[in-house]
Amino acid sequence: MDKDEYIPPVNDLMGDILRNYEKTGGMENLKGxxxxxxxxxxxxxxxxxxxxxxxxxxxxxxWLKLQHEIRDELQHIATKYAQGLNEDLHFRVTKVNEKILAYNKSCPPPMQKSTVKLESVENALNRWH
Incomplete structure (x- = not known):
């Protein structure tokens, strides 16, 4: 067997899916x-x-989904802090700060924000609105 005659098998999953979709008539009534x-x-x-x-x-x-999650979590923490219910809030602030670091890695640079502290959660909440 010549090496010119050997054709290695190709695994084209998306191509196979599109060909099957076309065979069943899925490409006939596409918008536009x-x-x-x-x-x-x-x-x-x-x-x-x-x-x-x-x-x-x-x-x-x-990053936009993270921004909304962070804002909502900060709102919850600020409410609990204002009511004097401080148990677990330091842990929750730590978790929010982890989300902020993930947010900063994926958002545009001008939109990056600093981490928060429990004592300044109200100010941080204003920055996240």
């Missing part, structure tokens, strides 16, 4: 089929286009 692409599609770079499509589809980046 047969229509030209809009000029907006060709403006900007690929990343900007991806961001627009993702935003239109309702996608939220991971």
């Amino acid at each position: 089929a047969g229509k030209p692409l809009s000029e907006e599609y060709f403006k900007g770079d690929i990343f900007q286009h991806f961001q627009k499509v993702a935003k239109d589809a309702g996608y939220k980046p991971h």
